[in-house]
Amino acid sequence: MKDLSKVIKRPLITEQGTVMRELHNQYYFEVAPEANKHEIKQAVEHFFGVKVTQVRTMNCRGKIKRMGRFQGKRADWKKAVVTLAKDDTIDLFEIV
Numbered sequence: 001m002k003d004l005s006k007v008i009k010r011p012l013i014t015e016q017g018t019v020m021r022e023l024h025n026q027y028y029f030e031v032a033p034e035a036n037k038h039e040i041k042q043a044v045e046h047f048f049g050v051k052v053t054q055v056r057t058m059n060c061r062g063k064i065k066r067m068g069r070f071q072g073k074r075a076d077w078k079k080a081v082v083t084l085a086k087d088d089t090i091d092l093f094e095i096v
Helices: 015-024 037-048
Strands: 008-011 026-031 052-060 063-066 070-073 078-083
Touching: 008 037, 015 026, 026 037, 037 052, 037 078
Parallel strands: none
Antiparallel strands: 008 026, 026 078, 052 078, 063 070
């Protein structure tokens, strides 16, 4: 995957993510399933202007859902936990 604009899909704002952001300076993102750790690091550093120290990724399976007698499946997706350097923050998550 060469295009960095397609690596990060959206930030994930959850209770666990808020705690990790405050305690350990870690941010959660939904990323493209074919993106690797190097591309995720480059994309975060390029778009947010911060220094990334560590990237951890998880492949999340889509859940089986039912609508009456019909059954379907949500899409599989990938989550990245990005740890920033000590003094860096991403302003996207700050409450104004």
